[in-house]
Amino acid sequence: DAGITQSPRHKVTETGTPVTLRCHQTENHRYMYWYRQDPGHGLRLIHYSYGVKDTDKGEVSDGYSVSRSKTEDFLLTLESATSSQTSVYFCAISERAGDEKLFFGSGTQLSVL
């Protein structure tokens, strides 16, 4: 199994509070992705990174920011959480863009009350 861990696994927070989710990898892969998974939708890309300090927006990036100061860590921040951001968040990594091997973390269940 690829070395990719997400933390926390579960979080309950209140509307308006900042929240940071962490994705940590031990594979030294270049590409890291943050997705959210909601009923009736496929996984939707929030932000991705193609190297240290190199990030770009995905299709649902509003209300989210990311940072990647080290190869192994990709942080997702909700600056001011809203109920619409209640979701399951997945981090994924790959060595190359479109690589055959795309590895996912175990997910973070976030509830914003």
Next chain:
Amino acid sequence: KNEVEQSPQNLTAQEGEFITINCSYSVGISALHWLQQHPGGGIVSLFMLSSGKKKHGRLIATINIQEKHSSLHITASHPRDSAVYICASFTSGTYKYIFGTGTRLKVLA
């Protein structure tokens, strides 16, 4: 914009049955992935295809580039195959995957 659609959305089968899950996409792509999401939520990559067919154990994936269609087949299905199966397209230059909504498979003993 590429759209990825899967069918059926839900599928119940008896153990031992041959299963087919379909995935279609609207624009040309570089590759297509099949993923499995376990009941506990974990997601595992099964195949990546850019042409032809791939086989791994009882799983077979095919892709028809001209028809923009891929299928995932499971032979001799087993209850442990119960999961959500997701297809995702990838287009070179975009760095992005577009995911289908998944097919929920339940195999009964």
